[in-house]
Amino acid sequence: MNFLKTPGTLFAGVLLLFHLNVLGQEMVPLDIDLPQPMFIGTPQDFDVPNLEKPLGKPRPSFMAPEGTANVSLNKYVESSDNNPIIGKIEVITDGDKEAVDGSFVELAPGKQHITIDLEKKHTLYAIFLWHYHLEARVYRDVIVQVSDDPDFIMGVTTLYNNDHDNSSGMGVGEDLHYVETHEGKLIDARGVEGRYVRFYSNGNSYDRVNHYIEAAVYGKPIP
């Protein structure tokens, strides 16, 4: 019997490769609870360059090492706007991702940032981000960084940057603009290590203010 011609054996082999990464850690699907969708479909009629095409189906599960968890839940968040227009900074890590009144914080117009303190250094695998999904919007200059420095001067890794024209002055980003949906934005954290995660934005396709419903950082503490 020829092994390679047995579909079952081939399938098992592919599955095994899929579940083991190069370090031999078992990889498992990172399934997260999604909030209620507030609109159907993903409109694309935005006057925004480099806009990501909608997938047209639910996002596939993200694979992460076994034991990866939401390490930002209820962690302290600092903001460049200490006196939000609407809501409280704490909603960003309270676990509630629904797009309803009271579940979001609205920050001042222009470039603003928030920083989550994970309290210790972690290995990070994925970040899920919901700015606002009550209606379809595109947030501008979304930049996500990780560092051990609370001031983000030393040792900064940029995981995402869609500021294609450098209007936020942090360097040109090659990542795509995207329409906010209930699925949130998934950012691959690529196993980067750090204690602080910072998120920038610079207004959105509807107005100049900035919103956050939830930011969930998935990783493992470094022993």
Ligand SMILES: [Ca+2]
């Ligand atoms: Ca929340």
Ligand SMILES: [Ca+2]
């Ligand atoms: Ca820009």
